[in-house]
Amino acid sequence: MARLHEALEEDVKHGLRTDELRTFTPENINDFITRGKALMASIYGPRTDIMRAKMYSYHPDLAASIEEIYATVFASFPEESAVQGNLSRALNSVVAVACLRTEGGVVELLNGHVLGLLRARDVPGLTTEDYWLASEEGVDWVLMTVDMLLGALKSNDSD
Template identity: 35%
Template structure:
């Protein structure tokens, strides 16, 4: 997603949707697994809006859908939106956003809100309410196993991966590395389905491995030229930690 490479995303889907990568807890049906994988990947892609921006996410999700098998496209077309805001769910959405923010930045959450507000009073408002509440946190569902949620742990892994691939946003990468660890420290990781290897990735060895693998993927897809995000200019120390 971050590298704007639709072919790579579809290759990943082909690999992830194969029977060899089907978790034992999922349905034994190959078609169900293929649909579940497509659901998870596009739900993850949607959350990338907060890291990669809207235009790139639109392009990638459009290309992803176009490259899926027709039966999967038809099944996905039956899904209804889950993030509509209304007077009935607004308070719950805002609460989810504040809860996720506090979990990721535990110990620094209020200080960071004040720091962001210095730049613009609506900056923390938008980030916490619109990004963390309406986007990064998973909306309520009917608990159907065929509609996967990304979850707290995988959302942090996605954040680290996207930001590392961008380059130039080191403080934000570090913040989300620690945010991943805090998911296991505050118990939020225990409230969702286990992410295989998630706890290991939250440790020193796993975090280092995750960063190296992202760098290797960027190098392979970018043919040694790096990613397509500007790395930033100047040698001043970055202060923001989003």
């Protein structure tokens, strides 16, 4: 984040919001938890219970922790909330797929999030762009673009 922030133009930096919106409070915690669980179910679909059980087998608090991360970091605010940085369901999956693809060695997680991106097609009110990103063609484009960027970055490392 530090490098990204350093690379931003000053006018962009000054245009970013400065108030926290993703902090649990007694008034909003239930809304956050609901959004986190809904996002997890939207990503994993019929495999949600299987994924929760697998996470539980690793550590009894892991599934709840993941849902809390989804709630505070990834889940979109309600559509009626015009919030800067409020990514759509499809774009959230694009970010997850890109991160997991660059990380490597996490094939099962990557596959789950690729399927999650494909499931984003079923979210009501998608933009044309989001619907395309959630198509098989869109997913292929995301993976190929990440691979192309990663290849370019790796070739620059050897200079």
